[in-house]
């Protein structure tokens with residue numbers, strides 16, 4: 427597994443505010459890495475440092491084998507960026523914006539023309555090619571900005587909240603584009619607020635809070651790490667006494683809810699096995715048994731200190 | 736940096752200049768300070784009917800035109816890009832900060848060169864024949880670069896409000912017009928004015944222009960060229976160094 431992004435000890439302060447505080451992580455080739463955090467956590471600051479827009483105070487960034495501080499231009503050539511305040515030039519047409527990007531990434535005129543045509547049609551903007559971007563809706567602008575980031579077919583893509591403020595249709599268009607690109611091997615660094623998006627799209631997520639990277643793992647494993655959230659719901663045909671339940675290994679708490687027992691456990695695996703054998707011994711048919719996973723929302727709220735349900 | 740990288744970056748600087756031309760030439764403040772302002776000054780000046788020969792006038796008018804036009808575009812590009820938030824996109828692309836700055840300088844210079852050439856043509860129609868055309872045209876190109884560097888230097892403070900920079904640049908531009916031998920010959924200036932004239936690049940451009948028309952100037956022409964070149968180099972270096980510092984502050 428090769429790393430496409432390697433970050434070590436990255437720090438950025440603005441006056442008294444430590445926007446990013448000594449964070450280290452890496453992003454593997456071919457993955458969609460979600461970067462989550464509450465407002466003001468330092469996501470955009472991190473993303474700007476990674477893309478060479480601002481310089482870190484300390485730390486090292488290696489992107490596709492190039493040190494961002496030593497050879498920024500070479501590194502920038504290899505990735506595409508959709509910034510947070512993603513603005514195409516409002517006074518240029520969609521076509522001129524795309525061709526300008528082609529020139530900045532050093533494409534030949536023919537290649538840029540061909541790519542621009544393709545991208546406009548893929549993003550449903552062909553009809554608007556000759557219109558100035560200032561007349562575009564938010565969704566159209568955002569699709570154009572994504573197209574602009576893809577003109578040189580980068581192997582790595584940075585996106586800072588690419589779907590914020592978009593309607594469902596535009597959001598889905600963009601997300602399915604990302605998925606498709608990822609299937610073709612493009613690594614994606616996605617900053618987002620949207621837990622559903624992170625949950626359904628990202629192979630791994632990092633959670634940043636007040637500049638500190640507080641968790642980094644796959645969404646499923648992150649849900650697992652929230653110990654108290656491990657819940658098992660069981661319902662049996664008969665009477666299962668609380669006394670017997672609490673003595674099972676690994677059980678933290680047992681509560682009754684309607685015809686079910688809600689069991690909190692620190693080790694799901696052991697608890698389920700012992701529950702099943704208990705029912706066997708007691709000769710109680712199991713009506714249903716479910717493991718209840720926390721949502722990524724709950725994980726996020728818990729880790730970032732928001733209110734947890 | 737090898738040759739290939741420099742060529743690549745030069746091409747990208749020209750792409751940036753092309754973008755600037757498309758976007759910023761038609762912005763009202765640029766048209767006001769780059770087209771209207773020189774025309775008003777012309778008229779005000781012609782109506783003043785001072786007893787000055789046409790050959791003296793034409794050089795001054797060319798100097799003023801080039802100075803106003805070449806400094807019309809460059810001061811506002813950075814604030815505008817900061818305000819429109821397009822600068823972040825530009826910086827995240829594989830272009831060196833120098834390429835962005837040179838691109839802006841090229842766009843600003845071309846604006847100056849084109850309009851000054853038109854003024855030159857009008858002068859020609861009205862009978863102002865130069866003696867040294869090649870010298871005059873080269874001086875226009877060099878002067879345009881130098882003045883566009885002055886313009887872009889004025890936009891170093893990282894404000895995202897183009898109006899502030901417009902005001903600042905107007906405050907700097909007008910005094911220079913009056914001491915650079917355009918309306919008043921340098922030797923008729925008070926001592927303080929003469930001191931300022933010496934550090935104004937516009938003085939040297941005007942002197943070359945005057946020499947091109949009359950064969951006479953305040954300074955030897957090679958001194959004019961040398962000083963103008965030196966100003967251009969120093970200002971360009973200052974622009975690059977300072978803008979590299981303030982560019983991240985605009986994000």
Ligand SMILES: Nc1ncnc2c1ncn2[C@@H]1O[C@H](COP(=O)(O)OP(=O)(O)OP(=O)(O)O)[C@@H](O)[C@H]1O
Nearest residue numbers: 440443445463464465466467468469470471472986
């Ligand atoms: N240019 C700047 N000058 C001063 N402070 C800044 C600057 N940029 C960011 N900050 C501060 O750094 C911290 C992190 O900001 P950042 O924009 O990275 O947060 P974020 O996680 O992207 O938030 P959001 O979800 O709102 O986009 C905030 O406290 C912010 O006020």
Ligand SMILES: [Mg+2]
Nearest residue numbers: 469470471510
């Ligand atoms: Mg942000």
